[in-house]
Amino acid sequence: MFRPTDRYFQGRTAILATKHGKEQAIAPLLARLGVRVVVASDFDSDRFGTFSREIPRRGTQEEAALAKAEAVLAQTDADLVIASEGSFGPHPQFPLLPSDRELVLLVDRRHDLVLRGEVLSLETNFNHATVSNLEEALDFAERVGFPEHGLIAMAQADPLPNTPIFKGIQSAEQLQRAIATLQTNCPTIHLETDMRAHMNPTRMQVIAQAAADLVQAMAQGCPQCGWPGFVVREQLPGLPCELCGAPTGAIKASRYRCQRCLHQVTVPVPETVADPSQCSFCNP
């Protein structure tokens, strides 16, 4: 049902706004569409906000990613830019579990087009702990995939200005040194997972999933006008109950819509009935 989008992207170069090695996750996927990914030179993504507190992020995740893309567009003559932004916190449906939402944006100046790839994953080591000695620190470290996954150490979760923050800790020796320095002022130490992509292979994989979602959006052209990004915009509930036939909350169809001409196509799910456990009459 999709029109090919080769003429939009094939043979182009996209500049990636990162300084944390995200090209490992993103470039191989974009290569499938014939797009070469080049890392922006001298791009300091930290001025758009850091996970380690020095600079708070402004605006939403989407606004932060767009601001990075706009900065690259302003400082180069590129017409195709990719930027990404992660966000960590409780999962919206399972608030006791930490989640990682990754967004990868593509801004195409030549076609005045913005496309997005997104994934919400429970695969994350996002975590923190208060410890008072190296043994407790190593205990926490082991639970969060250290040393492949880096750690950040500071005196407290809300560090005072001009107090040291140790980032990118990837060995027991570095951890020991950080603790020794911090303990000259404070008996306990706040440890947390370093969520920067190059310090966190688990996050890197989730970024790759978001990039795959972006590549899918890029490849799906509108059946009517050919514009890329013909993706699902809406999920329609109401799949009938297998037992009584009443509509349930289960999804019965996905609705694709074109951003440009607003053409839409509704695709029913393969199932024709919902399990009675999802029915508010049969399973109140």
Ligand SMILES: [Zn+2]
């Ligand atoms: Zn269209």
Ligand SMILES: [Zn+2]
């Ligand atoms: Zn029913």
